[in-house]
Amino acid sequence: MTFGEQPAYLRVAGDLRKKIVDGSLPPLTRLPSQARIREEYGVSDTVALEARKVLMAEGLVEGRSGSGTYVREQPEPRPISRSGYRPSIGATPFKQEQAEAGARGTWESRSEQAEADRAVADRLGIKAGERVMCTRYVYRDAGEVMMLSTSWEPLAVTGRTPVMLPEEGPLGGMGVAERMAAIDVVVDNVTEEVGARPGLAEELMALGGVPGHVVIVISRTFYASDRAVETADIVVPADRYRIAYHLPVK
Known part of the structure:
Protein backbone atom coordinates (compact mmCIF):
# COMPACT_ATOMS: atom_id res chain seq x y z
CA MET A 1 0.00 0.00 0.00
CA THR A 2 1.46 3.38 -1.01
CA PHE A 3 1.19 6.58 1.02
CA GLY A 4 -2.33 8.00 1.02
CA GLU A 5 -4.10 4.82 -0.04
CA GLN A 6 -6.67 3.18 2.23
CA PRO A 7 -7.98 -0.35 2.41
CA ALA A 8 -11.43 -0.62 0.88
CA TYR A 9 -13.12 -1.32 4.21
CA LEU A 10 -11.72 1.90 5.70
CA ARG A 11 -12.86 3.88 2.66
CA VAL A 12 -16.40 2.50 3.03
CA ALA A 13 -16.38 3.05 6.80
CA GLY A 14 -15.13 6.60 6.27
CA ASP A 15 -17.98 7.45 3.90
CA LEU A 16 -20.59 5.95 6.23
CA ARG A 17 -19.00 7.79 9.17
CA LYS A 18 -19.28 11.07 7.26
CA LYS A 19 -22.99 10.42 6.64
CA ILE A 20 -23.53 9.74 10.34
CA VAL A 21 -21.67 12.87 11.40
CA ASP A 22 -23.39 15.21 8.91
CA GLY A 23 -26.84 13.80 9.72
CA SER A 24 -27.50 11.99 6.45
CA LEU A 25 -27.82 8.90 8.63
CA PRO A 26 -29.42 10.35 11.77
CA PRO A 27 -29.54 8.63 15.17
CA LEU A 28 -31.75 5.53 15.42
CA THR A 29 -31.64 5.09 11.62
CA ARG A 30 -30.93 1.59 10.40
CA LEU A 31 -27.52 1.28 8.77
CA PRO A 32 -27.62 0.00 5.17
CA SER A 33 -27.54 -3.78 5.09
CA GLN A 34 -24.41 -5.68 4.21
CA ALA A 35 -25.90 -6.46 0.78
CA ARG A 36 -26.74 -2.78 0.22
CA ILE A 37 -23.23 -1.68 1.18
CA ARG A 38 -21.77 -4.29 -1.15
CA GLU A 39 -23.88 -3.08 -4.08
CA GLU A 40 -23.54 0.67 -3.40
CA TYR A 41 -19.78 0.67 -2.98
CA GLY A 42 -18.92 -2.20 -5.31
CA VAL A 43 -17.13 -4.21 -2.63
CA SER A 44 -17.15 -7.77 -1.39
CA ASP A 45 -19.17 -9.11 1.52
CA THR A 46 -15.97 -9.29 3.55
CA VAL A 47 -15.21 -5.59 2.98
CA ALA A 48 -18.79 -4.60 3.83
CA LEU A 49 -18.66 -6.63 7.05
CA GLU A 50 -15.30 -5.15 8.08
CA ALA A 51 -16.60 -1.60 7.46
CA ARG A 52 -19.55 -2.25 9.75
CA LYS A 53 -17.19 -3.66 12.38
CA VAL A 54 -15.15 -0.44 12.27
CA LEU A 55 -18.23 1.69 12.92
CA MET A 56 -19.25 -0.59 15.78
CA ALA A 57 -15.80 -0.38 17.34
CA GLU A 58 -15.98 3.42 17.11
CA GLY A 59 -19.31 3.39 18.94
CA LEU A 60 -21.16 5.01 16.06
CA VAL A 61 -23.55 2.11 15.47
CA GLU A 62 -24.91 -0.77 17.50
CA GLY A 63 -26.35 -4.14 16.58
CA ARG A 64 -29.81 -5.21 17.67
CA SER A 65 -30.49 -8.92 17.76
CA GLY A 66 -32.79 -9.96 14.92
CA SER A 67 -33.28 -6.36 13.76
CA GLY A 68 -30.10 -5.02 12.23
CA THR A 69 -27.52 -2.35 12.91
CA TYR A 70 -28.58 1.16 13.92
CA VAL A 71 -26.90 4.55 14.30
CA ARG A 72 -26.33 5.32 17.97
CA GLU A 73 -27.37 8.56 19.59
CA GLN A 74 -24.18 10.44 20.42
CA PRO A 75 -24.30 12.31 23.75
CA GLU A 76 -22.87 15.82 23.98
CA PRO A 77 -19.76 15.43 26.14
CA ARG A 78 -20.02 17.22 29.48
CA PRO A 79 -17.03 18.58 31.39
CA ILE A 80 -15.69 17.13 34.60
CA SER A 81 -13.71 19.91 36.23
CA ARG A 82 -10.28 19.30 37.73
CA SER A 83 -9.49 22.59 39.41
CA GLY A 84 -6.73 21.78 41.86
CA TYR A 85 -6.69 21.58 45.64
CA ARG A 86 -8.24 24.41 47.67
CA PRO A 87 -7.96 23.72 51.39
CA SER A 88 -10.41 26.43 52.44
CA ILE A 89 -13.36 24.57 50.95
CA GLY A 90 -12.88 21.50 53.13
CA ALA A 91 -14.41 18.92 50.83
CA THR A 92 -13.43 16.23 48.39
CA PRO A 93 -12.56 17.31 44.82
CA PHE A 94 -15.81 15.72 43.61
CA LYS A 95 -17.85 17.84 46.03
CA GLN A 96 -15.98 20.98 45.00
CA GLU A 97 -16.39 20.37 41.31
CA GLN A 98 -20.04 19.37 41.57
CA ALA A 99 -20.82 22.52 43.55
CA GLU A 100 -19.12 24.72 40.98
CA ALA A 101 -20.88 23.05 38.06
CA GLY A 102 -24.28 23.14 39.76
CA ALA A 103 -24.55 19.40 39.18
CA ARG A 104 -26.72 17.02 41.21
CA GLY A 105 -24.00 14.66 42.28
CA THR A 106 -24.31 11.73 44.64
CA TRP A 107 -22.03 8.82 45.37
CA GLU A 108 -21.77 5.55 47.21
CA SER A 109 -18.67 3.81 48.49
CA ARG A 110 -17.37 0.59 49.99
CA SER A 111 -14.09 0.23 51.91
CA GLU A 112 -12.20 -2.94 52.75
CA GLN A 113 -8.69 -3.85 53.76
CA ALA A 114 -6.57 -5.50 51.07
CA GLU A 115 -3.02 -6.36 50.12
CA ALA A 116 -1.36 -3.97 47.69
CA ASP A 117 -0.57 -5.57 44.35
CA ARG A 118 2.66 -4.70 42.56
CA ALA A 119 1.22 -1.76 40.60
CA VAL A 120 -0.44 -0.13 43.64
CA ALA A 121 2.61 -0.80 45.80
CA ASP A 122 4.87 0.93 43.27
CA ARG A 123 2.61 3.99 43.23
CA LEU A 124 2.52 4.16 47.03
CA GLY A 125 6.20 3.42 47.49
CA ILE A 126 5.53 0.36 49.64
CA LYS A 127 6.18 -3.36 49.28
CA ALA A 128 3.75 -5.59 47.41
CA GLY A 129 1.53 -7.36 49.90
CA GLU A 130 1.49 -4.56 52.45
CA ARG A 131 -1.96 -3.75 53.83
CA VAL A 132 -3.95 -0.90 52.33
CA MET A 133 -7.46 0.45 52.70
CA CYS A 134 -9.16 0.04 49.34
CA THR A 135 -12.26 2.19 48.74
CA ARG A 136 -14.43 1.85 45.65
CA TYR A 137 -16.75 4.69 44.61
CA VAL A 138 -19.63 5.03 42.17
CA TYR A 139 -20.45 8.66 41.33
CA ARG A 140 -23.75 9.73 39.81
CA ASP A 141 -25.06 12.92 38.23
CA ALA A 142 -28.86 13.15 38.38
CA GLY A 143 -28.96 9.38 38.88
CA GLU A 144 -26.72 8.51 35.91
CA VAL A 145 -23.41 6.83 36.66
CA MET A 146 -20.76 9.30 35.51
CA MET A 147 -17.54 8.11 37.13
CA LEU A 148 -15.94 5.24 39.01
CA SER A 149 -13.02 5.52 41.38
CA THR A 150 -10.85 3.15 43.39
CA SER A 151 -8.47 4.56 46.00
CA TRP A 152 -5.77 2.92 48.08
CA GLU A 153 -4.29 4.30 51.32
CA PRO A 154 -1.39 2.58 53.14
CA LEU A 155 -2.51 1.36 56.55
CA ALA A 156 1.00 2.08 57.76
CA VAL A 157 -0.16 5.73 57.63
CA THR A 158 -3.86 5.58 58.56
CA GLY A 159 -4.23 2.28 60.40
CA ARG A 160 -5.64 2.50 63.95
CA THR A 161 -6.46 6.20 63.47
CA PRO A 162 -9.82 8.03 63.29
CA VAL A 163 -9.37 8.48 59.50
CA MET A 164 -8.67 4.84 58.61
CA LEU A 165 -12.04 4.63 56.78
CA PRO A 166 -12.29 7.48 54.23
CA GLU A 167 -16.08 7.74 54.35
CA GLU A 168 -16.66 7.10 58.06
CA GLY A 169 -15.74 8.73 61.35
CA PRO A 170 -15.52 12.42 62.28
CA LEU A 171 -13.91 13.39 58.95
CA GLY A 172 -15.72 10.88 56.75
CA GLY A 173 -16.28 12.25 53.26
CA MET A 174 -13.70 15.01 53.57
CA GLY A 175 -10.77 15.43 51.22
CA VAL A 176 -7.53 13.48 51.60
CA ALA A 177 -5.59 16.57 52.76
CA GLU A 178 -8.08 17.39 55.53
CA ARG A 179 -8.20 13.80 56.76
CA MET A 180 -4.43 13.44 56.78
CA ALA A 181 -3.99 16.76 58.58
CA ALA A 182 -6.03 15.32 61.44
CA ILE A 183 -3.27 12.76 62.04
CA ASP A 184 -0.47 15.32 61.57
CA VAL A 185 0.36 14.31 58.00
CA VAL A 186 0.72 17.39 55.80
CA VAL A 187 -0.29 16.76 52.19
CA ASP A 188 1.52 19.30 50.05
CA ASN A 189 1.43 18.02 46.46
CA VAL A 190 -0.55 15.82 44.09
CA THR A 191 0.12 14.30 40.70
CA GLU A 192 -2.36 13.28 38.02
CA LEU A 200 -13.06 -3.35 31.31
CA ALA A 201 -16.26 -5.38 31.11
CA GLU A 202 -17.25 -4.64 34.72
CA GLU A 203 -16.50 -0.92 34.28
CA LEU A 204 -18.63 -0.63 31.15
CA MET A 205 -21.45 -2.53 32.81
CA ALA A 206 -21.47 -0.03 35.68
CA LEU A 207 -21.09 2.98 33.37
CA GLY A 208 -23.76 1.88 30.93
CA GLY A 209 -21.35 1.50 28.02
CA VAL A 210 -20.98 -1.23 25.43
CA PRO A 211 -17.98 -3.54 24.82
CA GLY A 212 -15.15 -1.71 23.11
CA HIS A 213 -15.97 1.73 24.48
CA VAL A 214 -13.01 3.81 25.58
CA VAL A 215 -12.66 5.20 29.09
CA ILE A 216 -10.51 8.03 30.39
CA VAL A 217 -8.40 7.04 33.39
CA ILE A 218 -6.99 9.64 35.79
CA SER A 219 -4.30 8.15 38.02
CA ARG A 220 -3.97 10.48 41.00
CA THR A 221 -1.55 10.32 43.91
CA PHE A 222 -1.41 12.58 46.99
CA TYR A 223 1.95 13.12 48.70
CA ALA A 224 3.20 14.42 52.02
CA SER A 225 6.57 15.68 50.79
CA ASP A 226 7.92 12.58 49.01
CA ARG A 227 5.70 10.05 50.77
CA ALA A 228 2.58 8.86 48.93
CA VAL A 229 -0.42 8.75 51.26
CA GLU A 230 -3.19 7.93 48.77
CA THR A 231 -3.40 6.84 45.17
CA ALA A 232 -6.53 6.42 43.08
CA ASP A 233 -7.76 5.51 39.61
CA ILE A 234 -10.70 7.58 38.37
CA VAL A 235 -12.55 6.09 35.38
CA VAL A 236 -14.77 8.23 33.13
CA PRO A 237 -16.65 7.22 29.94
CA ALA A 238 -14.88 9.06 27.10
CA ASP A 239 -17.97 9.37 24.91
CA ARG A 240 -19.96 11.27 27.56
CA TYR A 241 -17.43 13.38 29.46
CA ARG A 242 -14.26 15.35 28.94
CA ILE A 243 -11.71 16.32 31.58
CA ALA A 244 -11.44 20.11 31.99
CA TYR A 245 -8.49 21.54 33.92
CA HIS A 246 -8.55 25.03 35.45
CA LEU A 247 -5.35 25.56 37.39
CA PRO A 248 -3.80 28.64 39.02
CA VAL A 249 -0.74 30.22 37.44
CA LYS A 250 1.95 31.24 39.91
Whole structure:
Protein backbone atom coordinates (compact mmCIF):
# COMPACT_ATOMS: atom_id res chain seq x y z
CA MET A 1 0.00 0.00 0.00
CA THR A 2 1.46 3.38 -1.01
CA PHE A 3 1.19 6.58 1.02
CA GLY A 4 -2.33 8.00 1.02
CA GLU A 5 -4.10 4.82 -0.04
CA GLN A 6 -6.67 3.18 2.23
CA PRO A 7 -7.98 -0.35 2.41
CA ALA A 8 -11.43 -0.62 0.88
CA TYR A 9 -13.12 -1.32 4.21
CA LEU A 10 -11.72 1.90 5.70
CA ARG A 11 -12.86 3.88 2.66
CA VAL A 12 -16.40 2.50 3.03
CA ALA A 13 -16.38 3.05 6.80
CA GLY A 14 -15.13 6.60 6.27
CA ASP A 15 -17.98 7.45 3.90
CA LEU A 16 -20.59 5.95 6.23
CA ARG A 17 -19.00 7.79 9.17
CA LYS A 18 -19.28 11.07 7.26
CA LYS A 19 -22.99 10.42 6.64
CA ILE A 20 -23.53 9.74 10.34
CA VAL A 21 -21.67 12.87 11.40
CA ASP A 22 -23.39 15.21 8.91
CA GLY A 23 -26.84 13.80 9.72
CA SER A 24 -27.50 11.99 6.45
CA LEU A 25 -27.82 8.90 8.63
CA PRO A 26 -29.42 10.35 11.77
CA PRO A 27 -29.54 8.63 15.17
CA LEU A 28 -31.75 5.53 15.42
CA THR A 29 -31.64 5.09 11.62
CA ARG A 30 -30.93 1.59 10.40
CA LEU A 31 -27.52 1.28 8.77
CA PRO A 32 -27.62 0.00 5.17
CA SER A 33 -27.54 -3.78 5.09
CA GLN A 34 -24.41 -5.68 4.21
CA ALA A 35 -25.90 -6.46 0.78
CA ARG A 36 -26.74 -2.78 0.22
CA ILE A 37 -23.23 -1.68 1.18
CA ARG A 38 -21.77 -4.29 -1.15
CA GLU A 39 -23.88 -3.08 -4.08
CA GLU A 40 -23.54 0.67 -3.40
CA TYR A 41 -19.78 0.67 -2.98
CA GLY A 42 -18.92 -2.20 -5.31
CA VAL A 43 -17.13 -4.21 -2.63
CA SER A 44 -17.15 -7.77 -1.39
CA ASP A 45 -19.17 -9.11 1.52
CA THR A 46 -15.97 -9.29 3.55
CA VAL A 47 -15.21 -5.59 2.98
CA ALA A 48 -18.79 -4.60 3.83
CA LEU A 49 -18.66 -6.63 7.05
CA GLU A 50 -15.30 -5.15 8.08
CA ALA A 51 -16.60 -1.60 7.46
CA ARG A 52 -19.55 -2.25 9.75
CA LYS A 53 -17.19 -3.66 12.38
CA VAL A 54 -15.15 -0.44 12.27
CA LEU A 55 -18.23 1.69 12.92
CA MET A 56 -19.25 -0.59 15.78
CA ALA A 57 -15.80 -0.38 17.34
CA GLU A 58 -15.98 3.42 17.11
CA GLY A 59 -19.31 3.39 18.94
CA LEU A 60 -21.16 5.01 16.06
CA VAL A 61 -23.55 2.11 15.47
CA GLU A 62 -24.91 -0.77 17.50
CA GLY A 63 -26.35 -4.14 16.58
CA ARG A 64 -29.81 -5.21 17.67
CA SER A 65 -30.49 -8.92 17.76
CA GLY A 66 -32.79 -9.96 14.92
CA SER A 67 -33.28 -6.36 13.76
CA GLY A 68 -30.10 -5.02 12.23
CA THR A 69 -27.52 -2.35 12.91
CA TYR A 70 -28.58 1.16 13.92
CA VAL A 71 -26.90 4.55 14.30
CA ARG A 72 -26.33 5.32 17.97
CA GLU A 73 -27.37 8.56 19.59
CA GLN A 74 -24.18 10.44 20.42
CA PRO A 75 -24.30 12.31 23.75
CA GLU A 76 -22.87 15.82 23.98
CA PRO A 77 -19.76 15.43 26.14
CA ARG A 78 -20.02 17.22 29.48
CA PRO A 79 -17.03 18.58 31.39
CA ILE A 80 -15.69 17.13 34.60
CA SER A 81 -13.71 19.91 36.23
CA ARG A 82 -10.28 19.30 37.73
CA SER A 83 -9.49 22.59 39.41
CA GLY A 84 -6.73 21.78 41.86
CA TYR A 85 -6.69 21.58 45.64
CA ARG A 86 -8.24 24.41 47.67
CA PRO A 87 -7.96 23.72 51.39
CA SER A 88 -10.41 26.43 52.44
CA ILE A 89 -13.36 24.57 50.95
CA GLY A 90 -12.88 21.50 53.13
CA ALA A 91 -14.41 18.92 50.83
CA THR A 92 -13.43 16.23 48.39
CA PRO A 93 -12.56 17.31 44.82
CA PHE A 94 -15.81 15.72 43.61
CA LYS A 95 -17.85 17.84 46.03
CA GLN A 96 -15.98 20.98 45.00
CA GLU A 97 -16.39 20.37 41.31
CA GLN A 98 -20.04 19.37 41.57
CA ALA A 99 -20.82 22.52 43.55
CA GLU A 100 -19.12 24.72 40.98
CA ALA A 101 -20.88 23.05 38.06
CA GLY A 102 -24.28 23.14 39.76
CA ALA A 103 -24.55 19.40 39.18
CA ARG A 104 -26.72 17.02 41.21
CA GLY A 105 -24.00 14.66 42.28
CA THR A 106 -24.31 11.73 44.64
CA TRP A 107 -22.03 8.82 45.37
CA GLU A 108 -21.77 5.55 47.21
CA SER A 109 -18.67 3.81 48.49
CA ARG A 110 -17.37 0.59 49.99
CA SER A 111 -14.09 0.23 51.91
CA GLU A 112 -12.20 -2.94 52.75
CA GLN A 113 -8.69 -3.85 53.76
CA ALA A 114 -6.57 -5.50 51.07
CA GLU A 115 -3.02 -6.36 50.12
CA ALA A 116 -1.36 -3.97 47.69
CA ASP A 117 -0.57 -5.57 44.35
CA ARG A 118 2.66 -4.70 42.56
CA ALA A 119 1.22 -1.76 40.60
CA VAL A 120 -0.44 -0.13 43.64
CA ALA A 121 2.61 -0.80 45.80
CA ASP A 122 4.87 0.93 43.27
CA ARG A 123 2.61 3.99 43.23
CA LEU A 124 2.52 4.16 47.03
CA GLY A 125 6.20 3.42 47.49
CA ILE A 126 5.53 0.36 49.64
CA LYS A 127 6.18 -3.36 49.28
CA ALA A 128 3.75 -5.59 47.41
CA GLY A 129 1.53 -7.36 49.90
CA GLU A 130 1.49 -4.56 52.45
CA ARG A 131 -1.96 -3.75 53.83
CA VAL A 132 -3.95 -0.90 52.33
CA MET A 133 -7.46 0.45 52.70
CA CYS A 134 -9.16 0.04 49.34
CA THR A 135 -12.26 2.19 48.74
CA ARG A 136 -14.43 1.85 45.65
CA TYR A 137 -16.75 4.69 44.61
CA VAL A 138 -19.63 5.03 42.17
CA TYR A 139 -20.45 8.66 41.33
CA ARG A 140 -23.75 9.73 39.81
CA ASP A 141 -25.06 12.92 38.23
CA ALA A 142 -28.86 13.15 38.38
CA GLY A 143 -28.96 9.38 38.88
CA GLU A 144 -26.72 8.51 35.91
CA VAL A 145 -23.41 6.83 36.66
CA MET A 146 -20.76 9.30 35.51
CA MET A 147 -17.54 8.11 37.13
CA LEU A 148 -15.94 5.24 39.01
CA SER A 149 -13.02 5.52 41.38
CA THR A 150 -10.85 3.15 43.39
CA SER A 151 -8.47 4.56 46.00
CA TRP A 152 -5.77 2.92 48.08
CA GLU A 153 -4.29 4.30 51.32
CA PRO A 154 -1.39 2.58 53.14
CA LEU A 155 -2.51 1.36 56.55
CA ALA A 156 1.00 2.08 57.76
CA VAL A 157 -0.16 5.73 57.63
CA THR A 158 -3.86 5.58 58.56
CA GLY A 159 -4.23 2.28 60.40
CA ARG A 160 -5.64 2.50 63.95
CA THR A 161 -6.46 6.20 63.47
CA PRO A 162 -9.82 8.03 63.29
CA VAL A 163 -9.37 8.48 59.50
CA MET A 164 -8.67 4.84 58.61
CA LEU A 165 -12.04 4.63 56.78
CA PRO A 166 -12.29 7.48 54.23
CA GLU A 167 -16.08 7.74 54.35
CA GLU A 168 -16.66 7.10 58.06
CA GLY A 169 -15.74 8.73 61.35
CA PRO A 170 -15.52 12.42 62.28
CA LEU A 171 -13.91 13.39 58.95
CA GLY A 172 -15.72 10.88 56.75
CA GLY A 173 -16.28 12.25 53.26
CA MET A 174 -13.70 15.01 53.57
CA GLY A 175 -10.77 15.43 51.22
CA VAL A 176 -7.53 13.48 51.60
CA ALA A 177 -5.59 16.57 52.76
CA GLU A 178 -8.08 17.39 55.53
CA ARG A 179 -8.20 13.80 56.76
CA MET A 180 -4.43 13.44 56.78
CA ALA A 181 -3.99 16.76 58.58
CA ALA A 182 -6.03 15.32 61.44
CA ILE A 183 -3.27 12.76 62.04
CA ASP A 184 -0.47 15.32 61.57
CA VAL A 185 0.36 14.31 58.00
CA VAL A 186 0.72 17.39 55.80
CA VAL A 187 -0.29 16.76 52.19
CA ASP A 188 1.52 19.30 50.05
CA ASN A 189 1.43 18.02 46.46
CA VAL A 190 -0.55 15.82 44.09
CA THR A 191 0.12 14.30 40.70
CA GLU A 192 -2.36 13.28 38.02
CA GLU A 193 -1.68 11.24 34.90
CA VAL A 194 -4.44 11.10 32.28
CA GLY A 195 -4.71 8.25 29.79
CA ALA A 196 -7.27 6.27 27.81
CA ARG A 197 -7.93 2.59 27.24
CA PRO A 198 -10.79 0.22 26.36
CA GLY A 199 -13.09 -0.12 29.34
CA LEU A 200 -13.06 -3.35 31.31
CA ALA A 201 -16.26 -5.38 31.11
CA GLU A 202 -17.25 -4.64 34.72
CA GLU A 203 -16.50 -0.92 34.28
CA LEU A 204 -18.63 -0.63 31.15
CA MET A 205 -21.45 -2.53 32.81
CA ALA A 206 -21.47 -0.03 35.68
CA LEU A 207 -21.09 2.98 33.37
CA GLY A 208 -23.76 1.88 30.93
CA GLY A 209 -21.35 1.50 28.02
CA VAL A 210 -20.98 -1.23 25.43
CA PRO A 211 -17.98 -3.54 24.82
CA GLY A 212 -15.15 -1.71 23.11
CA HIS A 213 -15.97 1.73 24.48
CA VAL A 214 -13.01 3.81 25.58
CA VAL A 215 -12.66 5.20 29.09
CA ILE A 216 -10.51 8.03 30.39
CA VAL A 217 -8.40 7.04 33.39
CA ILE A 218 -6.99 9.64 35.79
CA SER A 219 -4.30 8.15 38.02
CA ARG A 220 -3.97 10.48 41.00
CA THR A 221 -1.55 10.32 43.91
CA PHE A 222 -1.41 12.58 46.99
CA TYR A 223 1.95 13.12 48.70
CA ALA A 224 3.20 14.42 52.02
CA SER A 225 6.57 15.68 50.79
CA ASP A 226 7.92 12.58 49.01
CA ARG A 227 5.70 10.05 50.77
CA ALA A 228 2.58 8.86 48.93
CA VAL A 229 -0.42 8.75 51.26
CA GLU A 230 -3.19 7.93 48.77
CA THR A 231 -3.40 6.84 45.17
CA ALA A 232 -6.53 6.42 43.08
CA ASP A 233 -7.76 5.51 39.61
CA ILE A 234 -10.70 7.58 38.37
CA VAL A 235 -12.55 6.09 35.38
CA VAL A 236 -14.77 8.23 33.13
CA PRO A 237 -16.65 7.22 29.94
CA ALA A 238 -14.88 9.06 27.10
CA ASP A 239 -17.97 9.37 24.91
CA ARG A 240 -19.96 11.27 27.56
CA TYR A 241 -17.43 13.38 29.46
CA ARG A 242 -14.26 15.35 28.94
CA ILE A 243 -11.71 16.32 31.58
CA ALA A 244 -11.44 20.11 31.99
CA TYR A 245 -8.49 21.54 33.92
CA HIS A 246 -8.55 25.03 35.45
CA LEU A 247 -5.35 25.56 37.39
CA PRO A 248 -3.80 28.64 39.02
CA VAL A 249 -0.74 30.22 37.44
CA LYS A 250 1.95 31.24 39.91
